[in-house]
Amino acid sequence: MSRTAAAGHSWKxxxxxxxxxxxxxxxxxxxxxxxxxxxxxxxxxxxxxxxEMAQMDSAHTSLEPLLEPLDNGPIIRVRDLMKTxxxxxxxxxxxxxxxxxxxxxxxxxxxxxxxxxxxxxFNILGGLTPPTSGxxxxxxxxxxxMSESERNDLRKRTVGFVFQKYNLLPTLTAEQNIQIVxxxxxxxxxxxxxxxxxxxxxxxxxxxxxxxxxLSGGExxxxxxxxAIVNGPAILLADEPTGNLDSKNSDVVLNLxxxxxxxxxxxILMITHNPExxxxxxxxxxxxxxxxxx
Numbered sequence: 319m320s321r322t323a324a325a326g327h328s329w330k331x332x333x334x335x336x337x338x339x340x341x342x343x344x345x346x347x348x349x350x351x352x353x354x355x356x357x358x359x360x361x362x363x364x365x366x367x368x369x370e371m372a373q374m375d376s377a378h379t380s381l382e383p384l385l386e387p388l389d390n391g392p393i394i395r396v397r398d399l400m401k402t403x404x405x406x407x408x409x410x411x412x413x414x415x416x417x418x419x420x421x422x423x424x425x426x427x428x429x430x431x432x433x434x435x436x437x438x439x440f441n442i443l444g445g446l447t448p449p450t451s452g453x454x455x456x457x458x459x460x461x462x463x464m465s466e467s468e469r470n471d472l473r474k475r476t477v478g479f480v481f482q483k484y485n486l487l488p489t490l491t492a493e494q495n496i497q498i499v500x501x502x503x504x505x506x507x508x509x510x511x512x513x514x515x516x517x518x519x520x521x522x523x524x525x526x527x528x529x530x531x532x533l534s535g536g537e538x539x540x541x542x543x544x545x546a547i548v549n550g551p552a553i554l555l556a557d558e559p560t561g562n563l564d565s566k567n568s569d570v571v572l573n574l575x576x577x578x579x580x581x582x583x584x585x586i587l588m589i590t591h592n593p594e595x596x597x598x599x600x601x602x603x604x605x606x607x608x609x610x611x612x
Contacts (some may be wrong), residue, residue, distance in 0.1 A: 323468075323548075328347055328348055328565075329345050329346070329347050329371050330345065330346050330347075331343065331364070331367060332345075332346075332373070333346075333360060333363065333364060335360075336356075336601070337357050340356065340357075340358060341356065341358070341359075341360050341363050342354070342355075342365040342582055343355045343356070343357075343364065344477060345370075345371055347368055351361035352590045353367055353371060353508045353521075354524065354525075355367050355370070355524075361368070363577050370432060370524070371524055373412045374500075375403045377578060380531075387489065389511070391421075391422065391423075392419045392420055392421055392422070392455075392554060393420055393421065393422045393456070393457055393552060393585050394418065394419065394420035394443065394454075394455070394456060394458040394553065394585075394587075395418075395419055395453070395454070395455040396416055396418040396419070396443075396452070396453070396454050396455075397415055397417050397452055397453040397454075398415050398416075398417060398451070398452040398453070399413050399416040399439070399442065399449050399451075399452035399454065400413055400414065400415060400416075400449060400450045400451045400452050400478055401413040401418070401435075401438050401442065401449050401450050401455075402450045403445075403474070403610075404538050404601075410459055411608050412435050412438040412608055413435045413438055413442075413449070413452075413606035413608045414435075414534050414606050414607065414609050415452075415568055415609060416435070416439060416452070416605075416608070416609065416610050417546055417607075417610070418610060419470075420585065420587065421524070421585075422552075422583075422585055423579070423584070423585055424579075424585055424586075424600055424601065425576065425579040425586045425588070425598070425599040425600045425601075426586070426587050426600065426602070426603065427588050427589075427590055427595070427596035427597075427598070427599035427601070427602040427603070428587065428589050428590075428602075428603055428604075428605060429589075429591060429592075429593065429596050429602060429603070429604050429605070430604055430606055431591065432590070432591075433607070434605040434606050434607065435605050435609070436589045436605050437557060437589065438608075439605070440452060440555050440557055440587070440589060441607075442461070443456065443477070443553075443555060443587070444472075444473060444477045444479060444555055445461060445464070445469035445470075445472045445473055445477065446462075446473075448459075448462070449462075449527050450484050456472065456476060456552075456553070457552050457553070458557070461597070464597070467476070471603055474502060474503040474549065475503060475549055475551065476551055476552050476553060477544030477551055477552070477554075478547050478549070478551035478553070478554045478555070479546055479554075479555050479556075479557070480539070480543055480544065480546045480554065480556040480557065480559045481557055481558075481559075482557060482558040482559065482561035482562055483562060484530070484535075484538045484541070484542045484562075485542065486530040486538055486541060486542065486545075487530075487533045488529065488530050488531065490545075490568065491526065491527050491528060491529055491542045492522065492525055492526050492527070492528055492529075492533065492537075493526035493527060494508070494528070495530075495541060495545055496541065496545045496548050498508075498545075499545050499546075499548050499549060500548055500549065503549050503597055504548030509548075511543050512553075513544075513548060516544065516547070516582075517544060519574075519577065519581075520540045520543060520574060521540065522537055522541055522560060523538055533566075534567070535562060535563050535564060535567055536566075536570050536571060539560075539562075539563060539567070539571050540570075540571065540574065541558060543559075543571070543574065543575070543578075547578070547584065551584075552583070552585060553574070553587065554575075554578070554585065554586045554587070555587050556575065556586060556587070556588040557589045558577065558591070559570060559571055559572075559575070559588065559590075559592060560590070560592070560595055568595065572595055572598045575598065576598050576599075577590065579600075586599075596612075
C-alpha cells in the first residue's frame with residue numbers, strides 16, 4: 319500500500335508499507351534532492367522525514383559560495399595548443415591550434431563527436447598529459463613550467479574531475495570514497511559544516527554510509543561530484559557526466575552542476591555529445607578535428 323503525503327516546499331513524499339509493520343518513505347524534490355527512510359511506525363517515519371526535508375531546505379537556502387568573490391579575469395587561457403601522437407609512421411593531430419579562454423565562474427560545454435579532441439583537451443587542462451606545443455595557463459600558472467610534483471598538486475587542489483563511469487571504489491562507502499581525496503591532498507578526513515551542507519544540496523548526505531552497489535546510478539554520480547569538489551578546486555572538469563544515466567537522472571545531475579555553478583561560483587567545463595545537456599551551460603563551443611569551431 320502506498321500513501322502520498324503533501325509535503326510543501328515543492329517536496330513530494332511517498333510512504334509505502336513494504337511488509338507488515340515496515341514502512342519505506344521516499345521524498346523527492348524537483349531539483350534532484352532525495353530522502354529515503356524506513357521504520358516500523360508510519361507516523362514517526364513521516365515526522366522524521368519531514369524534519370529532514372526542512373533541515374535540507376534550511377541548508378540549501380543558507381549555502382554560501384565555496385570560492386572567494388570572483389574577478390573578471392580568465393581562469394583558463396589556452397593559446398595555439400597542439401597535441402600530436404605518432405601511430406606507426408603517421409602523425410595524428412589530436413589538437414591542432416586550439417585557443418580558448420574561460421572566465422572565472424563560467425559554465426562551459428564542449429561538444430563534438432568522438433575523436434574531435436575534447437578528451438585530449440581535458441587531459442591537458444587537468445595536467446594528466448603534456449601538450450606538444452602551445453601555452454596553457456590554469457589559475458595564472460603556466461602548466462609547461464610546472465614540475466611533475468607541481469602538476470600533481472594541481473590535480474589535488476586546483477582541478478576536480480568527474481568521469482562518465484563514476485570510478486568509485488566498490489569496497490568503500492560513499493563517505494570513504496570522498497575521504498580518499500582529502501587524504502591524498504593531506505587534509506583532515508572529517509567534513510566541515512560547509513561541505514555537509516553541500517552534501518545536503520546534492521541530496522546524498524543520508525547515503526554516506528552506503529557502498530556503491532547500494533546506490534543508484536544518479537546517486538553514484540552525485541557522490542563522484544562531491545568527491546571532485548571536496549577540496550574546493552577552482553575548476554571542475556566533467557567528462558560526459560551523464561553518459562551512463564537515464565534521462566531522469568541526467569536531468570538531476572545537470573541541474574546540480576548548474577546549481578554548483580550559480581550558487582557556489584564553481585567554474586565548470588563539461589564535455590558532452592548531447593545538445594540538450596550542453597544547453598545547461600552558459601556557453602557552448604564545438605570541436606571538430608582537433609580545432610575549436612565556435
